[in-house]
Amino acid sequence: TQLLEQSPQFLSIQEGENLTVYCNSSSVFSSLQWYRQEPGEGPVLLVTVVTGGEVKKLKRLTFQFGDARKDSSLHITAAQPGDTGLYLCAGAVGGADGLTFGKGTHLIIQP
Amino acid sequence: EAQVTQNPRYLITVTGKKLTVTCSQNMNHEYMSWYRQDPGLGLRQIYYSMNVEVTDKGDVPEGYKVSRKEKRNFPLILESPSPNQTSLYFCASSLGGTNPGVGPTYGYTFGSGTRLTVV
Numbered sequence: 001t002q003l004l005e006q007s008p009q010f011l012s013i014q015e016g017e018n019l020t021v022y023c024n025s026s027s028v029f030s031s032l033q034w035y036r037q038e039p040g041e042g043p044v045l046l047v048t049v050v051t052g053g054e055v056k057k058l059k060r061l062t063f064q065f066g067d068a069r070k071d072s073s074l075h076i077t078a079a080q081p082g083d084t085g086l087y088l089c090a091g092a093v094g095g096a097d098g099l100t101f102g103k104g105t106h107l108i109i110q111p
Numbered sequence: 112e113a114q115v116t117q118n119p120r121y122l123i124t125v126t127g128k129k130l131t132v133t134c135s136q137n138m139n140h141e142y143m144s145w146y147r148q149d150p151g152l153g154l155r156q157i158y159y160s161m162n163v164e165v166t167d168k169g170d171v172p173e174g175y176k177v178s179r180k181e182k183r184n185f186p187l188i189l190e191s192p193s194p195n196q197t198s199l200y201f202c203a204s205s206l207g208g209t210n211p212g213v214g215p216t217y218g219y220t221f222g223s224g225t226r227l228t229v230v
Contacts, residue, residue, distance in 0.1 A: 033218050042115075042201050042221030043154075088154065090219075099144070099219060100170075103153035 003027070004091055004102035012108040016078055021105040023089035024071045030092055032065055032072045033099070037086040079109045113138045117202050117222035124192055124229055132187045132225050134202030142205035143185040144169070144219070145177065147198040154201070160185055192229040200225045 007022045023032070031050045035043035047056050049065035049072060056063045060083075062075040076083055086106055090099040115136045124130055136143065144159035146169075156169030160179040174196055176188040185204075189196060203219035 035219075040224070042203070042223055043219075045218035045220070048218045090154075099156070101146075101154040103151070 004089055004100055006087075006089055006102035006105050008105060009103070010106045010108075012110065013079060015080055015109055015111050018075070018077050019079055019107070020073055020075045021087055021107070022071070022073050023102055025091060026070065027091070028069050030069075032069070032092070033090045034063055034072070034074055035088040035090060037088060037104070043086075043088055079107075081109045081111050083107060084109050113220070115202055115204050115220050115222040117200075117225050119225060120223065121226050122228070124227070126193055126229055127191050130189050130192060130227075132189075132200060132202075132227070134185045134187065134222060135183050136185075136202075136204040136220070137183065138204060138206070138220065139182065140204035140220070141182070141207045142219075143179065144203045144205075145175070145185070145187045146201045146203065147171065148201060148224075149198050157187070157200075192227075194229045196227065197229050198227060200227060 004023055004025045013019055031048055033048045034046045036046055037043040047063045052067045052069045054065045060077045064073045072089055086104045088101055088104045090101045092099055118133045141162050145157040146154045148154045155171045157171055157175050158166055158169055158177040160166045163179055163182050166177050166179055179185055201224050202222040205219045206217040
């Protein structure tokens with residue numbers, strides 16, 4: 001089992017601030033994904049990164065895949081209350097393996 | 112609408128009474144998977160399937176069975192449920208990898224979840 005560690009576990013900040021959450025592993029992943037989950041619902045895919053060093057932007061969200069494909073970060077600029085949720089990273093080793101999920105970062109953006 | 116449909120959304124049952132949670136996807140996806148989500152433990156994979164008649168164990172398969180007789184359906188079976196199987200269950204599907212051997216790089220589409228309580 002490949003372990004993905006996310007940090008911080010909990011984060012509460014004011015609207016308008018910037019933040020970064022991290023996803024780290026000792027394993028090399030063929031791809032890494034970020035999901036956002038709201039209470040009582042299934043996770044929703046935000047982005048998939050495949051190439052080491054890759055950077056993807058989704059409006060105010062910036063995702064980066066580490067050069068060695070062992071870690072990733074999610075940066076949110078000017079956070080808004082609608083960004084509140086559980087952010088999950090998930091890695092795929094490839095072949096027949098499914099996805100391994102981190103435990104997530106609980107993010108609260110206060111108005 | 113492209114979606115993964117799970118039923119039921121909520122289920123309370125008694126120990127030992129066999130149950131099936133259904134999962135169906137309308138996207139012609141090859142990969143399908145079952146996860147359970149527990150506080151402090153996150154999402155853990157139970158079983159996954161690469162295609163029809165191809166299934167494999169995930170990280171926590173004990174006490175569960177699956178089958179993949181058709182591409183669109185992937186039911187989760189609990190032959191003799193126990194209280195430690197009380198959890199929030201998610202079915203997910205994926206188109207698959209962009210290249211052979213690179214896993215579900217397209218990402219998973221999740222169902223809305225089934226909250227199971229075993230008393």
